[in-house]
Amino acid sequence: MDPPSAAMLVEITARTLVVCLTALAISLAVGLPIGIALGRRHFRGRVAAVSLINTGMGAPPVVVGLIVYLALQRNGPFGALSWLYSLEAMVLAQVVIALPLVVGITLAAVGSLDEDWELQVRTLGVPKRWRLWLLVREIRLGLLAAVITALGGILSEVGAVMAVGGNLDGETRVLTTAILMHTQMGQLEDALALGAILLGLMLMLAGLLTVVQQSGRS
Amino acid sequence: MSGATALSVRDLRVELQSRRGSFLLTADALDLNAREALVILGPNGSGKSTLVRALAGLERPASGHVTSAVTGAVTMVFQRPAPLAGSVAHNVHIAFLGKKLSGAERRARVVEALERFKIDHLAEHRAATLSGGELRRLALSRAFALRPAVLLLDEPFAGLDADGQAALSLDLRRAISDTGVAVAMVTHDLRRAMLLSDRIAVLIDGKLAQIGSRDDVLERPTTPDIARVVGMTNLVQGVVGEEPHGDLALVEVDAQHRVATRTAYAAGTRVWVGIRPEHLKLDIGRGDVDPIGEGVVREIINDGVSVSVGIDWAGSELRTHLMAGRGLARTIEVGSKVSLSASPEQVHLIPVRAG
Numbered sequence: 001m002d003p004p005s006a007a008m009l010v011e012i013t014a015r016t017l018v019v020c021l022t023a024l025a026i027s028l029a030v031g032l033p034i035g036i037a038l039g040r041r042h043f044r045g046r047v048a049a050v051s052l053i054n055t056g057m058g059a060p061p062v063v064v065g066l067i068v069y070l071a072l073q074r075n076g077p078f079g080a081l082s083w084l085y086s087l088e089a090m091v092l093a094q095v096v097i098a099l100p101l102v103v104g105i106t107l108a109a110v111g112s113l114d115e116d117w118e119l120q121v122r123t124l125g126v127p128k129r130w131r132l133w134l135l136v137r138e139i140r141l142g143l144l145a146a147v148i149t150a151l152g153g154i155l156s157e158v159g160a161v162m163a164v165g166g167n168l169d170g171e172t173r174v175l176t177t178a179i180l181m182h183t184q185m186g187q188l189e190d191a192l193a194l195g196a197i198l199l200g201l202m203l204m205l206a207g208l209l210t211v212v213q214q215s216g217r218s
Numbered sequence: 219m220s221g222a223t224a225l226s227v228r229d230l231r232v233e234l235q236s237r238r239g240s241f242l243l244t245a246d247a248l249d250l251n252a253r254e255a256l257v258i259l260g261p262n263g264s265g266k267s268t269l270v271r272a273l274a275g276l277e278r279p280a281s282g283h284v285t286s287a288v289t290g291a292v293t294m295v296f297q298r299p300a301p302l303a304g305s306v307a308h309n310v311h312i313a314f315l316g317k318k319l320s321g322a323e324r325r326a327r328v329v330e331a332l333e334r335f336k337i338d339h340l341a342e343h344r345a346a347t348l349s350g351g352e353l354r355r356l357a358l359s360r361a362f363a364l365r366p367a368v369l370l371l372d373e374p375f376a377g378l379d380a381d382g383q384a385a386l387s388l389d390l391r392r393a394i395s396d397t398g399v400a401v402a403m404v405t406h407d408l409r410r411a412m413l414l415s416d417r418i419a420v421l422i423d424g425k426l427a428q429i430g431s432r433d434d435v436l437e438r439p440t441t442p443d444i445a446r447v448v449g450m451t452n453l454v455q456g457v458v459g460e461e462p463h464g465d466l467a468l469v470e471v472d473a474q475h476r477v478a479t480r481t482a483y484a485a486g487t488r489v490w491v492g493i494r495p496e497h498l499k500l501d502i503g504r505g506d507v508d509p510i511g512e513g514v515v516r517e518i519i520n521d522g523v524s525v526s527v528g529i530d531w532a533g534s535e536l537r538t539h540l541m542a543g544r545g546l547a548r549t550i551e552v553g554s555k556v557s558l559s560a561s562p563e564q565v566h567l568i569p570v571r572a573g
Contacts (some may be wrong), residue, residue: 113300114298114300116296116298116300117300119271119276119296120294120296120299120300120357121302121312122276123274123276123292123293123294123370124293124312124313124315124360124361124364125291125293125313125316125317125364126312126313126315126316127315127316129316130315130316134302134312134315137302137303137304138302138303140303
């Protein structure tokens with residue numbers, strides 16, 4: 001097999017970013033409200049819900065991939081979607097991996113606030129929408145930790161995207177699956193080059209978020 | 219003090235469940251009047267904080283209601299104020315979120331509130347870096363910046379050192395006086411209560427046990443439990459004697475000890491005799507106009523400012539306070555025989571209830 005051309009590298013990298021950032025955006029949109037609600041509200045079944053989240057935070061990605069594969073296969077409950085071996089399936093698998101991380105870290109950030117925090121703001125007559133804004137502002141460092149952790153988890157993940165994406169050339173190949181493929185084929189230089197791009201991406205994104213995080217402390 | 223009611227409590231019943239069990243707070247009738255300071259006293263666990271949270275609308279009553287008759291804000295300062303992210307000035311600005319005030323008005327109110335509590339020099343500091351006392355001042359600044367009609371305070375001096383408590387209570391008293399805000403304040407610090415209160419309410423075991431003017435509650439508690447809460451810690455039992463002494467009643471504590479009082483109860487009534495420590499007088503070697511007999515000093519605790527003296531009298535321990543380094547406080551010793559006296563006007567009787 002020919003080594004990946006520059007155009008192919010750009011294509012794989014772009015696809016990686018599209019899949020990961022889409023999954024991250026969905027995970028944040030769904031996970032932040034759930035994490036905030038779980039952190040603020042006490043209801044029957046909350047302990048079970050938190051236990052489920054904690055289990056999800058440590059779930060092996062390859063098992064997540066297997067479950068999503070079974071759900072999306074032709075005879076599975078979501079087989080009619082015909083998502084298997086598509087970018088949609090890869091995004092779905094990554095959402096399942098990232099969502100518990102976002103919820104769990106958000107929940108911990110909200111839980112670290114003083115027990116009376118919300119009541120104190122309420123007694124100042126601050127309207128609900130502003131209270132939510134204050135809450136997000138208060139836990140913003142925790143939220144950035146959730147973003148970094150979730151992004152790191154899905155950007156470096158290979159088992160799930162391989163299972164549901166299939167590493168199809170020009171369609172579902174991303175950096176991690178390409179690295180795995182080139183390693184298995186003994187093309188270690190190509191694997192290393194792709195690995196350097198992946199590491200560079202991770203460094204760039206984590207660095208950017210860390211700068212934002214640290215500026216929030218001042 | 220005006221007679222208009224700011225907050226009104228009727229037939230309030232608040233039930234709380236926790237891992238430690240259930241707790242019930244009841245208050246049949248409690249009014250907080252406009253421009254008055256009501257101090258809520260009670261032992262630990264008596265429901266003081268629950269009551270003030272119910273007044274703030276933070277506890278849902280099982281029955282009864284709390285009604286606000288004012289148009290201005292009702293706000294509360296918590297026992298452990300939480301600093302919000304950002305500067306001290308920003309923390310005060312937060313009180314204006316969602317309110318229609320011009321930027322200039324907001325800035326002016328922030329400056330005024332920070333100056334009122336003497337933390338204007340900290341305006342640009344991060345709130346999270348403040349000390350406990352500064353944080354308390356920030357929370358009070360934030361509350362006063364709202365120009366509330368009613369201010370609820372939960373243990374505003376808890377955790378502060380003596381100097382911090384004294385300084386903050388004076389600033390708070392000035393702020394209350396300047397603004398005319400109606401205040402309901404929970405504390406178990408009797409000195410602060412006496413400094414700041416117009417009226418006092420006492421909670422015992424979740425029940426509103428007594429409410430009245432400051433002097434009335436301090437001088438005439440209606441039960442021994444209330445007496446202990448309001449500092450009338452000298453309590454001994456006796457029986458109202460058959461023979462009055464002029465226009466005074468004599469209470470027989472035992473065969474050798476009698477106490478004269480102006481409080482009137484029928485002869486033969488079993489009563490608690492209550493004397494505040496500051497009203498119990500000591501003398502060595504000379505009599506007094508209202509003697510109640512001799513006692514023996516058992517304990518002397520000198521904290522450099524005042525001297526607390528424990529005296530064995532009629533089989534009970536009575537306590538009084540002297541000024542450190544002055545008069546009797548310089549010569550008194552453990553084992554000294556002392557002559558005790560109390561003005562009949564300052565001897566209070568509480569009937570012993572059957573059962």
